[in-house]
Amino acid sequence: MSHEWSDASRPKFFGRRRGRSLNPTQQRILDDKLPGLSVDPDALPADPSDLFDVEIRDLWLEVGFGSGEHLVGQAGNHADIGFLGCEPFINGVAKMVRDADAAGLRNVKILADDARLLLDALPDACLGRAYVLFPDPWPKKRHRPRRFVGPDNLPRLARLLRPGAELRCATDHPDYLDWMLYHVGRSAAFEWLAEGPKDWRDRWDDHIPTRYETKALAGRPSYLRFRRV
Template identity: 55%
Template sequence: MIGTGLARQPNFYGRRYGRKLRPGQQRLYVELLPRLAIDPAPVGAPLDPVALFDPPRKEVWLEIGFGGGEHLAEQARAHPEVGIIGCEVFVNGIASLLGHIDRLALQNVRIYPDDARPLLDRLPDAGIARAFLLFPDPWPKARHERRRFLGRENLDRLARLLADGAELRVASDDPTYIRWVLEQVLPHPAFQWLARRPGDWRERSADWPPTRYEQKALREGRKPVFFRFVRRPRTSSVDGS
């Protein structure tokens, strides 16, 4: 693993464990995960994302909450020149991604098996070229809205670590969360929505692989939305960076 020590964890809401792992999954968890995992480290300890990959990659992407890992794995397969960091706390989801990595012999994936926020605080300014937040837990009840990941504090984190012109891609099938995304992101000075027509958010772009959550939503009659935002160029008048 990469890094030493332990990070102080913020409050986390959600499941970490599901059904018992199958023997093959347990083997990958023991043998493969330690070679790919980014270890927790002291709060604020700097981390160079490029240095995580050998050989170095052209740029680094980040997926927060990769679920079963099918989107991340397909992006890694399609873009071997890119290093991809995936963050996930759910053990069964991590095991699923490890299965994809093993099957596809991927060499350009690193995994942070915990809450993403301490990792984001360790990444350098403008060090990430693309970020994904796909079908996060919507926490639909009003009293739980502070648990939603895409609030001002985390948008500020993403604004800091995304390079100028980098994309932030967000998907959801929950009407409450869809409204929430627009309410949170559109007023933020660092981000611009790329949509020019309804199809830009009703349809996935060709370079956006599907996830099991999208497929489940469609089976159950829900229509996912696919947001693409761009990180505006840094100017002191826009965001102080």
């Protein structure tokens, strides 16, 4: 990859890159399998579907896939959709790469780095869906500008999502829920699809829970669907 963490031209990043040291098996998985799954924002084809060696009918994105349970599950359920995943936390990337390889997935490409690098490189209106599931809530007031769903990144997502495409967000943090609804609600690019409480209290019918989600660490999760208008 051409991007280095010390590159002063990169957007400032505040999240974790690493947790505990990778064991030899995890490191071998990354060394052997990650290159074949990686996407380079500086070398994207004009048509992102050309990233895949299988024919795809649509392109979906997941920002911050964690350990990859949702991404791997969705890719396994939709072999004709190309999935792009972004996650800077290398321990989670190692698990996702292991599971994607075990499942024999050919419709997944990932950026083990800051999602903004890929979002800024992709062409307009190339996505049919985007997921931002349980992002870091940055609960301290002074850290709220670091939240991914907000005024800095919503224009990026709006540029990439074609009309009628969905932005799906989930959080178990009440303040982040209010924050999401406020900022997406202010955007003329999106409309909230909820008609009643059931529409944000219940998981989507095709949703695949993550390990973090099942722990319900900070309370009851909320599930939000927005449409690109």
